[in-house]
Amino acid sequence: MKRVCVNCEDQNDMQAFSGETHTVEFRGASAVVKNLSGFRCPSCGEVEFDEESAERYAEAGDALVMAARAEAGSELRRIRRKLGLNQVEASRLTGGGHNAFSRYETGKVTPTPAVINLFRLLDRHPEEVDRLKRA
Numbered sequence: 001m002k003r004v005c006v007n008c009e010d011q012n013d014m015q016a017f018s019g020e021t022h023t024v025e026f027r028g029a030s031a032v033v034k035n036l037s038g039f040r041c042p043s044c045g046e047v048e049f050d051e052e053s054a055e056r057y058a059e060a061g062d063a064l065v066m067a068a069r070a071e072a073g074s075e076l077r078r079i080r081r082k083l084g085l086n087q088v089e090a091s092r093l094t095g096g097g098h099n100a101f102s103r104y105e106t107g108k109v110t111p112t113p114a115v116i117n118l119f120r121l122l123d124r125h126p127e128e129v130d131r132l133k134r135a
Helices: 051-083 087-094 099-106 111-125 125-134
Strands: 015-026 031-039 047-049
Touching: 015 051, 015 099, 031 051, 051 087, 051 099, 051 111, 087 099, 087 111, 087 125, 111 125
Parallel strands: none
Antiparallel strands: 015 031, 031 047
């Protein structure tokens, strides 16, 4: 049975590969996953991993996401405390729900770039917090 490419829909049979190493990247971090197998489209190069390889590749990506969440949460916690804000006050500044900062700081949710950028600015200019509280 021919494997049709899901990307370009080329009718040529996708070519099997095995033992390859691929790199997963997320927000500047990367992880190397070795010994992957699957199929590659000879026309566009699209890769379709077999089930076991796809699972390992996805786990590596998930680990990068979780590490990025933990790092962002730690940074936000440090800045929030520096500014003397509790989590509810920090959530109000960013327009989030009452427990948004709890979810950011525990790594359950990835904070948006806008939240991270705002708090990085406030880290450099803490005098602006009072102005934002009044707005």
